[in-house]
Amino acid sequence: MKALFKPLALTLVMGLAACQQATPLFDSELANQQPTPRHSNAPVAMAPKPQAETIITLHLAQENAEPSLIAVDTGGTALYALPQPVLTQADMLRVTPVTAPDQHTFILLEMNQNGVAKLRSITQQAQGHYLLLSVQGQLATVTQIGETISDGRLLIGTQNAQHSQAILKLMQGR
Template sequence: MNTLLKLAAVSFAASLAACQHTAPSQIPEPVDPVPPVVGSQGASAAPAAVPRVAPQPRPATVITLHLAQQQQEPSLIEVDAGGKTPLYALPRPVLIQSDIGRVSPVDTPQGSFVLLEMNERGIPKLHSITQQARGHYLLLSVQGQLVSVARIGESIRDGRLLVPTQSLQHSRAIVRAMRGGS
């Protein structure tokens, strides 16, 4: 069984607070409400697309986090994250909006971020995945659009995930989309 599937079987979660942050080069602003079309595994995926097995009619799930790695494996979907090499992600998210208690825009001298604070259900998921998936990647999507990529650097115990964004306006657009606004 491949590394990512083992991790997913143990716990469905993801994290960034202790991650190395990189934002994809082609992030729309404001957040695009239309999910992208993703090519098959052998074909090149649409730029900044989040992996999907099939369209999922879940309008309440706006924010998802997928676990990804650099090594290609048959069960993983290729994702163009705007870097030199593609990433390969699990088709199902490891964290979804119902695992998140609060989302807030954050602006610091180091850049703009969205702070995802997990709820009681999400905290142990986030901790487990970050503990076991060091060196792998988390892909944050909003309404099917990839908005951030981060490499997991260390375990996150407090349930607080800081995700980089393009700007404070982009952070606010993500928060509005999560809350169902435009």
């Protein structure tokens, strides 16, 4: 795992340095919608933020410590993450809360064209590693990469509907 992570880390850090420009998270038609009521599966609109402010980040992490990685306590298990995010809201088109028929809850991050390519590359090269979703600098949830995601739709589990809504409120700055 260590041998894969270093080349991947260098590739991602170098490749992402040129891709950190901020763009609105949602389509313009979604930007005028009202916040979604609890338990809804509709996309949530957020007001555009200043370019320098990064609200949503996804960091790549692994279980093994290395000097160039930052230790992150994920509630009992320490993971070690790249200091720079591998995906940000600039790579995302929309964010949607999802409740499955079995009542498990998720946040669906749908990537824009640039984000689709990044997500595919990351998930292809880093299977078994983790993506840490942070909102306004707060760790929101962790997901393990199990397969290559080619369609640009990253489904991240949450604890429950209230957890999903809390994450979305943080994204909206509330």
